[in-house]
Amino acid sequence: AGLRALTMASALLQRRLQRSVRQLAERTQKRSFANASDFGKMPYFAIVDTTLREGEQFATTEFTPQDRIYIAKILDRMGVEYIEMVNPMAGKQAIEDCENVAKLGLKAKIVCHTRCHMSDVKAAVDTGIQGVNMYMATSKILSQHSHGKGIDVIIDTAAKVVDFVKSKGLEVRFSCEDSFRSDMTDILQVYRAMDELGVDRVGVADTVGIATPSQVQHVISEVRKAIKPTTGIEFHTHNDTGCCIANALVALEAGATHIDTCVLGIGERNGITPLGGFLGRMYTCDKDEIKKRYDLRMLSHLEKYVSQRAHVTIPFNNYITGSCAFTHKAGVHSKAVMQNPAAYEVLDPSDFGIERRIELAHRLTGWNAMKQRTTDLGLEIPDEKLKIATVMIKDLSDERTIGLEELDKILISLCSKKQPKAAFISWGADTHEHKAEFYRKQTEDAIKSLDAPTEEVGPTMILKFQGHLFDKAILNRLLDLAVDSPCSFKVVRLDVPNDNSKESNAIIKIIGDVPDMELLKQKYENLLETLDDVAHTRMIELEEQEHEDELAAEKEQKQ
Numbered sequence: 001a002g003l004r005a006l007t008m009a010s011a012l013l014q015r016r017l018q019r020s021v022r023q024l025a026e027r028t029q030k031r032s033f034a035n036a037s038d039f040g041k042m043p044y045f046a047i048v049d050t051t052l053r054e055g056e057q058f059a060t061t062e063f064t065p066q067d068r069i070y071i072a073k074i075l076d077r078m079g080v081e082y083i084e085m086v087n088p089m090a091g092k093q094a095i096e097d098c099e100n101v102a103k104l105g106l107k108a109k110i111v112c113h114t115r116c117h118m119s120d121v122k123a124a125v126d127t128g129i130q131g132v133n134m135y136m137a138t139s140k141i142l143s144q145h146s147h148g149k150g151i152d153v154i155i156d157t158a159a160k161v162v163d164f165v166k167s168k169g170l171e172v173r174f175s176c177e178d179s180f181r182s183d184m185t186d187i188l189q190v191y192r193a194m195d196e197l198g199v200d201r202v203g204v205a206d207t208v209g210i211a212t213p214s215q216v217q218h219v220i221s222e223v224r225k226a227i228k229p230t231t232g233i234e235f236h237t238h239n240d241t242g243c244c245i246a247n248a249l250v251a252l253e254a255g256a257t258h259i260d261t262c263v264l265g266i267g268e269r270n271g272i273t274p275l276g277g278f279l280g281r282m283y284t285c286d287k288d289e290i291k292k293r294y295d296l297r298m299l300s301h302l303e304k305y306v307s308q309r310a311h312v313t314i315p316f317n318n319y320i321t322g323s324c325a326f327t328h329k330a331g332v333h334s335k336a337v338m339q340n341p342a343a344y345e346v347l348d349p350s351d352f353g354i355e356r357r358i359e360l361a362h363r364l365t366g367w368n369a370m371k372q373r374t375t376d377l378g379l380e381i382p383d384e385k386l387k388i389a390t391v392m393i394k395d396l397s398d399e400r401t402i403g404l405e406e407l408d409k410i411l412i413s414l415c416s417k418k419q420p421k422a423a424f425i426s427w428g429a430d431t432h433e434h435k436a437e438f439y440r441k442q443t444e445d446a447i448k449s450l451d452a453p454t455e456e457v458g459p460t461m462i463l464k465f466q467g468h469l470f471d472k473a474i475l476n477r478l479l480d481l482a483v484d485s486p487c488s489f490k491v492v493r494l495d496v497p498n499d500n501s502k503e504s505n506a507i508i509k510i511i512g513d514v515p516d517m518e519l520l521k522q523k524y525e526n527l528l529e530t531l532d533d534v535a536h537t538r539m540i541e542l543e544e545q546e547h548e549d550e551l552a553a554e555k556e557q558k559q
Contacts, residue, residue, distance in 0.1 A: 042285035043252040046081035048133075048234060049275060051263045051306065052101070053084045053113045058266035060311040067309050068097050069104070071263070074302045076106040079294040080275070082258070084133060087114045088123040098127035111171065116154075121161050131171030133234075134161060135203065138187055139178035142207070151186045155193045162197045173234055175203025180211040180219065188226045201232030201258060206247065209240030209270065213250040224255030234258035237273055239265060244273040245281050263306040264314070276303060277319035284346055297353035320352050373407070379415040385439040389414055392443045406450050413446035461510040461517045462492075462544065463524065467503055467537035477527060478508070485520045487512030507542070 052068050055061055063071070072083055083106070088095045102110045111131035112124035124132050136154050137143040149157065158174055165172040174194045176187045191202045204223060206216070216237075223233055235251040235258065237244045248259045265274030276299050283290045290296070300321045307314050316324045326349040349355060370390045374381050381389075393410065465478065482489040493507035510517050521541070528537050 042282060042289060044257060045252050045282070046232075046258045047275070047278070048082040048084055048111070048258050048260045049075050049080045049108075049262065050084040050113070050236075050260050050272070051075070051266070051275075052097075053086050054260070054267040054272055055262045055306070055310070056086055057268040058271065058310055061266060061309065062311070063309055065093065065097060065100065069100055071302070071306065072101045072104060072106065072108075072110075074298055074305070075263075076104075076108045077295060078298045078302065080108055080261075082131075083108045083110050084260070085110060085112050085129065087112060087120055088127055089114070089120050095123070095127060098124070098129055102128040102130070109171065111173075116158050116161050116174070118161055118164065121165060125165065125168050125170065129170070131173070131200075132165045133173045133175065133203065134158070134165075135175040135177045135205070137178055138176040138183075138190060139181040140183075141181060142178045151189055155190060158190075158194065159197055162194065162199055166198060171200045173201045173203050173232075174199050175205050175234065175236070177205050178207040179204045180206050180215060181208070184219070184222065188222060191223055192226050195227040195231050199231065201234050202227060203234040203236060204251070204256070206235075206237040209238035209244070211237065211243065211247055213243060213246050216247045216250045217254045220251050220254035220256050232257040234260065236260040238268070239270045239272060245277050248273045248278055249281055264303055264310070264312070264318070266306070266310050266312070274319060275299070276321060280319050280347055283351075287348075287351070291351060296351055299352055300354060320347065320349075321354065325349075326354060370411075374411055374415070379411055381411065381415050384435065385414060385442070388436060388439045389443045389446075392440065392447070396447060409450060410443070410446045413449060414442055459512070459514050459517065460544070461521065462542040463508050463510065463521065464540045464542050465504075465506045465508070465537055466540065478506070478524060481520060481523050481527065482508065482510065485512070485523075486516050487520055 051071060052063070056063060075083055083101065085098045085101060086094045088098050098110075098112060109130045111133050112127070112129045113133045113135075114120035114124050116134040116136045121132055121134060136149075136158065137146045138151070138154065143149065162172055162174060174190075176182055176190055179187055194202050202223065204220060211219070216235075220233060220235065227233075233251075233256040235248060235256040237247045237251075237260075244265070252259065259273060259278060261273045261275040261278050262271060263275050265271040265277065279290060279294060279296065279299070283296075303314060303318075303321050314321055314323075316322050318325065326345065326347075370386055370393075371383070374386065389410070393407070479489075479491070488511040490509045490511075491506065492509050493505060510520060512520075521539075524539055528539060531537070
């Protein structure tokens with residue numbers, strides 16, 4: 001009887017174990033990327049963009065007051081819910097910046113990042129902002145080097161400051177600085193106390209970028225259970241170890257409600273969660289909702305502007321706006337993308353106002369990509385000729401770089417060179433070999449023509465821009481207009497000193513049809529008029545002789 005009971009118990013335990021394994025497998029399948037429709041349920045979130053606070057702490061950032069106003073307006077136009085400003089106690093300019101941005105009447109709420117000091121908070125409130133994001137260090141390593149207070153004293157100090165902010169009818173967030181190196185019992189005690197005081201949200205901060213996704217999931221889940229469901233959780237994470245976007249997503253899944261971001265991810269050391277990368281991540285969860293809430297087409301312009309003011313270049317592999325983000329090179333990839341872009345793209349570049357690029361003239365390209373390019377250009381080239389040309393272009397690409405403009409010249413040349421059908425007939429049985437040789441010769445001639453000297457054809461307009469080009473920011477927009485126009489252009493002179501107090505000079509030569517050039521000139525005038533209060537710049541149209549005289553004088557001066 002004892003043996004039978006033991007056998008029955010063992011069988012029951014085995015059945016329970018099998019059921020647990022099966023349930024675990026089902027849960028894993030529901031959360032796997034292979035089953036994206038189940039995985040991609042997007043949790044609620046609001047963006048707290050802190051480019052004008054955390055971004056100011058980036059090593060090479062030099063925002064001017066005008067920059068801050070412009071960036072705030074673009075962030076608001078994009079649709080971010082909060083814009084965080086520098087602590088007014090940083091100085092007179094910080095106070096003016098908070099006041100200026102606060103009175104812009106933006107849809108986004110303007111909040112100030114301050115220490116949990118009554119003096120800091122009062123200064124912030126006096127600027128007219130709509131909320132205060134205060135913090136105190138709770139980890140031993142940070143608290144001993146800052147305030148040196150215990151948890152009970154932290155709570156008592158915060159209580160007075162929180163009550164003051166609430167008495168002014170403003171939003172208030174209290175954050176435990178360095179949450180992930182703090183004792184869990186300590187921070188939960190602080191968060192419960194803040195929740196009882198009625199803060200709008202508590203802040204969980206991965207101040208040194210040490211947290212892993214599993215740690216974020218655990219800590220946020222515990223905080224979520226410790227406070228009321230109506231109290232928000234703001235998550236701030238640094239990118240020292242490369243986990244910020246993953247950690248932000250996991251934080252939301254675990255119960256966070258607000259995510260801190262910066263344009264291009266700039267910030268202290270390696271920065272924090274990048275606005276573009278985070279939006280891209282959430283786009284994959286609910287594309288329609290993200291497109292409805294945020295003007296994604298503003299991202300590229302915003303990142304270009306901030307990159308100039310932070311004196312950094314946008315990385316080639318930057319999320320969404322990097323030069324290679326939507327560039328396809330491998331033959332198999334290119335063919336698939338041309339037939340169905342979703343085959344190799346989880347983000348639609350057109351939703352972000354960006355064009356995909358298929359790299360064609362290289363040794364990995366296939367003739368299908370060449371065929372698509374001829375179709376795009378409205379050309380008709382026999383498949384047999386195109387296949388031979390593809391092989392020769394691939395071989396040439398091993399010797400030198402072939403740009404898209406050069407490739408188009410080759411294809412246009414091949415399209416214009418046609419052999420009379422009578423010649424094909426006269427070749428008789430050897431027609432195939434003769435045609436192949438003929439096509440090779442045509443391709444050789446087209447390739448040789450690339451090295452022939454070319455002259456500018458068509459009317460020209462020479463425009464000189466002189467004044468404060470806003471440390472290249474205005475110049476970039478001038479060039480953007482030229483790029484977007486049907487005209488060709490050359491920058492024939494460029495002198496933009498780093499010192500904003502000194503005047504800059506740029507001469508742009510425009511080549512194109514007269515109406516197109518006049519339209520571009522009008523756009524330049526409109527842009528300079530709009531930006532006149534930011535940086536006064538004059539535009540002068542030069543005659544060809546005036547331009548040559550300037551160049552000669554400059555050359556003589558250098559000698």
